[in-house]
């Protein structure tokens with residue numbers, strides 16, 4: 358099997374989620390794709406962040422607010438039951454990529 | 465090569481903004497790459513769904529004998545009387561109708577890794593470019609004298625969902641007040657490390673209000689268990705001394721079972737129960753064994769970034785059956801592993817190098833209906849395997865008050881509703 362790196366990678370993943378290329382943040386080499394990072398939030402927050410119940414809905418929250426919330430959880434300036442433990446698992450660049458993806462996919 | 469055509473298609477489609485058109489039934493382009501998924505549980509159904517999400521051009525076939533999937537998660541709540549079996553049972557209509565997955569309700573009986581085909585008990589042959597296997601667990605009955613499939617009808621393990629769970633439920637309902645319920649968990653590794661202790665909690669909740677003179681005896685093959693301090697804190701609060709835990713070092717390990725006599729036999733003692741819930745040692749499900757995917761211990765070694773078997777090329781294994789070092793065998797872990805695997809398979813089929821993996825796991829447990837606790841982790845791939853990122857994750861704090869515990873009990877229900885909605889449909 359032929360393997361090609363990077364250039365095509367961004368193209369195909371933009372195509373796979375049906376997004377314009379310009380909307381993709383520049384990905385650091387060791388960072389997972391935004392749609393994969395965000396998919397790890399959906400087991401609690403629901404597919405694409407659309408929640409059925411008690412866990413807050415992420416769909417519809419602007420990226421800037423998602424980022425602010427996650428940074429506050431990460432720095433413990435906002436205390437909750439579980440998000441402090443989770444937010445500490447992500448770099449600032451990952452938080453930004455996740456937030457932008459969640460905003461975009463719900464537009 | 466098919467993969468190259470596929471990529472060109474995607475690029476054109478992406479430019480035209482019409483990718484989703486490829487997801488429509490009957491619109492599969494000639495030579496679309498084919499992925500077969502064996503098992504429609506937490507891992508397999510997630511993989512099927514996210515494959516279509518990451519690349520709608522892939523033809524995905526899901527092979528799962530059951531038309532309805534009753535989850536193990538929240539089955540303890542059913543034992544506790546706070547959840548119906550129907551409410552934890554799901555179907556595959558969403559995968560078939562919304563995600564354009566071909567759903568085949570048959571059992572896979574053979575994998576030919578040379579010819580790249582799967583055969584089923586219905587007589588079908590399904591060719592694949594890549595195969596994903598998430599078949600869950602089977603029991604190592606041979607490890608416990610006196611315990612086998614027939615004995616499990618008398619002393620249910622209730623560790624694989626469905627009829628066994630109902631049997632255990634009915635036995636607990638039928639027993640007299642003052643009886644002993646034995647829960648006997650296995651040694652590591654096994655499916656759902658906190659599961660037996662949540663089960664003891666939920667049975668205690670039922671007994672407390674219905675058969676208050678009864679007792680629960682946990683005969684453990686281990687000397688410590690998941691979320692132990694949090695469970696013990698909650699047990700003391702809600703159930704007094706109703707639950708007694710005997711560790712391996714205190715002669716807790718069950719070495720044989722007399723199922724007809726509802727008796728668990730340890731090295732030095734015989735414990736007679738009214739209800740005996742014996743949970744045997746486990747291994748990967750039969751299809752993983754017959755396909756040569758398991759190591760000597762009965763679990764499937766994989767390449768961590770892609771979940772491709774290190775034993776059989778072209779076959780990816782995830783969920784409970786796989787050895788995913790440091791991740792527990794949980795439904796939530798299977799769900800996030802499946803997303804990594806789906807992304808990697810989509811990459812490989814398109815001729816791309818697989819991207820960086822990322823997984824998480826959270827296990828919520830209910831100690832009482834409004835007393836929830838959790839353990840969570842955000843994993844990175846290191847050269848030793850998946851490891852929780854330093855400084856993140858961990859347990860709910862000890863010593864928290866009822867407000868915090870009630871919030872986590874509500875979030876546990878929120879998690880359940882959302883993860884099942886991320887995977888299946890109500891019908």
Ligand SMILES: Cc1cc2nc3c(=O)[nH]c(=O)nc-3n(C[C@H](O)[C@H](O)[C@H](O)COP(=O)(O)OP(=O)(O)OC[C@H]3O[C@@H](n4cnc5c(N)ncnc54)[C@H](O)[C@@H]3O)c2cc1C
Pocket residue numbers: 502503504505506507508527528529530533535536537538539540570571572573598599600601622623624625655656659663749750751782783784785793794795796797798826827828
């Ligand atoms: C009491 C209990 C409580 C639990 N609670 C939680 C919890 O709160 N949170 C959590 O995250 N996890 C929990 N778990 C663990 C969770 O159930 C498992 O980790 C999860 O189901 C693993 O997913 P899987 O895809 O590996 O296997 P499964 O979900 O078991 O799916 C395997 C599927 O493969 C199918 N299959 C098997 N062989 C074949 C074949 N030959 N052909 C076709 N199909 C086949 C089976 O029919 C089955 O549907 C709990 C488990 C138990 C027992």
